[in-house]
Amino acid sequence: MKDIYRGALVRLSSQSSEDMAKAFLKWDRDTEMHRLADTDPAQLWSEKKLKELFEKDQEKDPPRAYRFSVRTLPDDKLIGATGLVPNWMHADAWVYIVVGDREYWGQGCGTDAMRLIVQYGFIELNLRRITLGLHSYNARALKTYEKVGFKMEGRIRGEGLRDGERYDGFYMGILREEWLATASSEEAK
């Protein structure tokens, strides 16, 4: 069996609340990063509060969400986070990914991490489909998701408002059978 946590450029690892709090203390200052990833207003949390948020999330076993840190290969630098929030009854899950360290944007790390988390969803969680949302202005994310095999399922008109401008929300999905037809699923076997 292959190592399902290891990709070509990054690996999925546990989320140490200390490390994640320190990382997000820095990444949250980058409001472009925040505005690419989120619809919430950008805000700044203390390291203490961030740590508590990560700890609170880890209390339940089995967890509500399956969350990972994203670390580079081979130097093991923490550059982002990804996770799946499953709805077991319908075998669907929301997936999210964030590359917080902007020095690693546009280098394929996000795509590599996304392939790993999607694979985890299908071969470990046995999902039937995976769902995601993104902002219409996030062209880099759209390209990443298309590369991994997500298909556009619709747009929520004027979902968000920033600096007085309305933008749409894009929603995408990948079905189990679609993923099985991709090259990365071949490698997983």
Added chain:
Amino acid sequence: MLDIQTQLFEAKDIRFGPIDHEAHPEIESKWTHDAEFMRLMELKPVRPLSPAMVKKQYESIEKEMEEGKSLFYFTIRAREDDHLIGKALVEWVDWTNGNGFLRLGIGAAEDRRKGYGSQALPMLLRYAFGELNLYRVTAVVPAYNNGALRLFQKFGFMEEVRRRKALNRDGEIWDLVSFGLLNSEWREQNNGRG
């Protein structure tokens, strides 16, 4: 002109009211034993609730209304005898972006197919757009709920997202449809008056 005379909570045969913590738990408990109705309303696993459990839910609903400011919940009553017909709500209101999600349910079988939904929905829209000032509203409907699909189409909602094969009911796989209506579209439909 600003029209504050039109009552927000009164329609032809129905009205919006608050929760009645004494009378309603018994009635709503009965509705939760109607699996067919519950499966049209809910995407979560359905389960029958005792009146005491419903009472607890009502308390958490009003707590959420008070503290979260993101839930606006109404019971639907018959004007004739004030009996509980259903519920209508705006939930998950995102104030930063001006979005909210709508939900509507007619609980008792004998009150369905009487057009109450078609009276409740415009009242809920006027509330969402004229009172909460939302930019848009969303309604999420399982593709097997034909009544709801027709209702939202009738009131000018646009199908925006279709999550393919997102639901499993009785081993059958269904899409999950997301409808949207913008405040500007609603105003146009109502000649700018709402």
